[in-house]
Amino acid sequence: MAQDPLHVLWIEPGFPGRLGGLADWLTRKRGYRSTFYCHTLSPRSHWPTSVGQGLEVVTFGVGGAARDPAVAWTRTLERGLCYAYGCLEVLEQNRPRPIDLIVGRSAGLGSSLFAPVYAAAPPVANLLDYYYAPRANDLADEAGPETPLSYTLWRRSMGAIDLLDLEQADLAWTPTDWQRGLYPAEYQASIEVLCDGVDDGLFRRLLDGGRGRSRTLAGRTLAGSTRVVTFVSRFLDRLRGFDRFLRLAAGLQQARQDVVCVAIGDPVVRRGLDVSSFNQNYAAGLLSLHAELDRDRFWMLGACDPATTAEVLRASDLHVALGRSYPVSRSLLEAMSSGCVILASDVEPHREVIDSARNGILVNAADESAVLSFALRILADPAAFAPLAREAEEDVRERYARSVCVPRLAERFSKLVLAREGRR
């Protein structure tokens, strides 16, 4: 199907967030004009290349409850409405050129909710991430009796903004089947599964091999014989299994002198569902409990730009993703795309992308000795596990590469716009 250029209004709390890569690809490869409305900006090094060249980024402010550093959990939706209103105010000031399509991602903050007040005609497509279960998935699986009741009530109430987004959307999509399955049964049939893909141009294995030879990583030189074990997450938090990675690293360092463990991610956790670590340096607290760790061989690089992350993944002999049940992280797919051997927790979302022993290894992450044992086997004989990495790479090329995924999304967007125009 022809994919004519569209002018898309993208709305997400942060840029580039999740939609930025999508907007960038469509701007560069399909001639889209993209106006991206957001509240916060990541550092410029994280911005995609089309910013200023077809992709215009506009920030909006927020007022009311959204300005407070913390509000009671019952006011979550109110905060979201402040984002939605802030976005609308700037839209009405700027009055962007005629819009063909509105694409939003609330991330719990309802930013696109009022955009149709400014532009009622274009269809709305919403990317949905995660519908909370009161006592399951993410960290709730391990919540102890000390967990306050109000935390569970908060989780029970968190779906409100997604339900409004779903009702408003002409197209709602999740990146994976598992994510769709979290939503109430009444909505599942109307949610499409459309992966937005990873940048397989940036995240790819070097043909001359980044592994097994002397290389420089984040400004440090590694000997060819050094084994690199990687962990990448937006935050170095329990949700994504940083605690497990740390214990594994301790075990690996003890067992092998040639191992360097590298963690990428912001040590300060800004994930609301992590009650115990929210706004705290979880990694620092955890490290203080692991005095045995050789810090010369445990590198924490902090939050890195995509280019640095790609460099690290290219050098990785083993990529570890031992997170709890939560949407598959983009970094896992990027690691697969980079030709890493993957050792991941055996949780449902991971099973959707990893077929254990074919394109990675799934392991019971609670079984520390099993995790360590698998990791040591992989590091002891990388060649034996290289076929898994090849399969993972191939899977990404076929199913998760941006060049494969985004045209499908573009096709859906085109259909949506044509259907709306046909109705007029």
Place this chain on the structure above:
Amino acid sequence: MNILFIHDAFPAQFGRLALELKRGRGWNCRFLVQALSSCPTPTPEMLEELEIRLVPLAAEHRNSDGVPWPQVHGHYLEQCQAVLGAVKASAWPRPDLIVAHGGRGAPTIFLREAIDCPIIVYCEYYFALRRGDISYRIDLPAAEPAPFFPRTINAATLCALVDCDAGYSATRWQKQSFPARFQHKIETYFDGIDVQLYKPGPAPRSIAGRSIPPGTRVVTFASRGLESIRGFDIFMEVADRIARARQDVIFVVVGGEEIHYGWDKLHTQAPSFKEWVLKRRTYDLDRFLFLGRILPEELATILRLSDLHLYLTAPFVLSWSMVSAMATGCVVLASDVAPVRELIDPGINGLAEPLFDVDRLCEQALAVLDDPGAYAPLGRRARALVEERYSLEACIPPLGDFLERVAGRTLGQGSQSANQPQHEEQNDRADGGGDDCAYHSA
């Protein structure tokens, strides 16, 4: 069977139902409510025979009327918390069924933390984004929340719908206001009108101490609140024209000055919509009797005197007062909107004209007042319809069966039957990750 009814007010939709279920089926009916209602008020029998507890409200609790629209959902969650706390604190036996209603969503979404039993929500209405209910009166000045609130007002309703086991609406139109994806969960059962109370018959020709001479025509208008969504302003315009055309008419207006829906207070900047309307033109107020809120027994008497009952609602939940007027055998002239059309077949059991067409409304009203006898058959057929399909006698048995069927999911009767509506009778025949959001206990 033990049923726990939850509502903002008592008796509202559930009081009479519960009384009938207790008397007819021997069920234990308990209530958690925020307040006893002043419209209608609880009867002594209800207070005596039903167990009613008030939900303890936190010191900082705000009445829902005073909550700014962006905070409405948070207010709902506070209400849900209060209901959960009250349920936990009660020493009542575990209910077999919870039936709940809330002005803006049943406050049930936390109850699973305390009770494992089926939950039914009363699906009163799902607000439209535009061209309906609170957004229908585009003829009036715009209010600031108008573009926004309709996009968020349904959040609580959606949460409760997702969580509940089943729901019911009073009319097909109300059911159809909900998203199609939820319709399989919702059945249609009207609440039931007391046709022994609301019935045709002689009445003393005196209202609020004012005698009504024989031959004087009585035009009635009733609404819980005298507000734009119920067309109070249009009624006054029609009444004014009728008053100018005929000297023998008095107008009896029932309803309080509170605003229950929409933004009349915002766009009028007046203490009440009634006051704003009355200031906009000169009326012969000697011809009007404003009674405020009155008891059902008083309303029944007044309706018996009515030669014409005007019901000029925007498309919104049908008022009991219209059905009560029909039960009383009144000739009802109503706005021609879908919820009205569900009961009124114009020319057969009532009359309907476009809401904004004051000329036609006046013309039709004057025709009725000119020759009431000619239109009396409409009132008789309206009464017959209510008796047959909308009376307590007609409505309570199937509604009771529905409650029993849903409760049966945990009483061993299986869930399949509960999922399949068995009573459709009057009702459905014509039915064609929040990474950036934080939990804070503060």
